[in-house]
Amino acid sequence: MQFYETDKSRGFVRGAKMHALPTPGPLNAVEAHRELDFDELWGPAIHDVARSARNGILWAANTEDLPEEHNRVTLSTKLVDPDGLPAPKIEYRISDNTRRLLKFTVERMVEAHEAAGAAHVITQELWIDQPGHLLGTARMGHDPATSVVDSYGKTHDVDNLYIADGSIFVTSGSANPTCTISALALRAGKKVVEQVSARKAQS
């Protein structure tokens, strides 16, 4: 968490949470070496590459995507689902801030590997086959012009509709979000119970 908070001297805002993970298996080791020349990966060499999985440590990081309006989910005007309803259209671009954050974080993880005596370091700024944490798009706030739900997850536009998941985050943060999602769901749930109880008391 040393690099979690904003430090403007780094050239970007926000930060990352780094974590060491168990080493993936031999096939992951093979896939991580795809950039090698044919003869360095296939043929007799394959056995050594696969064995390298035993000696590896995987550093990974959660990094923060800022709440940028160009990243959004809207309804497609062209595609429909099997029921004929408009399909979700997802627009997502990686910002310059995120690019700088990724580069900085990978450099720190390389330092961690080297400090631990790594003989060989393989870097990857974006792990595109991972789903990531899907957060935002129905962000909370007081102003209906800039937010979808209030601080209890109640939508500004539809009365009595509550949202209690990661979509109401105002920014992604760099920590794993489940605890915060649970806390927000509990907060929304308590509010719903409070309102139902108040109405029952009135009737």
Added chain:
Amino acid sequence: MTTSSDRRLSVPPRHTKPPRPLTDREHDILLRIADTLIPAAGPNPKASDAEQFLPYLELAFAARADVFDAVVKAVNDLADVGDDELRGALKQMWANDKFTFDPLSSIIAGAYFMTPQVKELIGYPGQHRDPAGLEDAANELETGILDPVLERGPIYISAAGE
């Protein structure tokens, strides 16, 4: 009501059979390709000599049903390539058609390295849970590793860095 056999919506369904069974001819070509990519070396058997390689190859094809047609077509295209020329043909595919070579080689390597014999040989125990003990979090307080954080106390830095 849920049962242990209910499919979890958060993970793809697990298929254990490829879209169609491979023919004997396709098996023969695949074994030749596999032995070219994974030959015997030291204590390591060549792919076709690994125990249970074919059942694991079937599992690997089932797992990559998304590329089944393209990979099987590439396999059949190599049917008439002689043993002496097979390595060169695969190297050419590697250079010119990664979208076929990568899944083909991934299926073969995935099958080989998941056979129990090879897993044991390379010292790979497989994926398993290794959860932290319930008391580990409390112990962290006693070890002093968090002392600098506790001494520093809570901090807040705005998104703008102020």
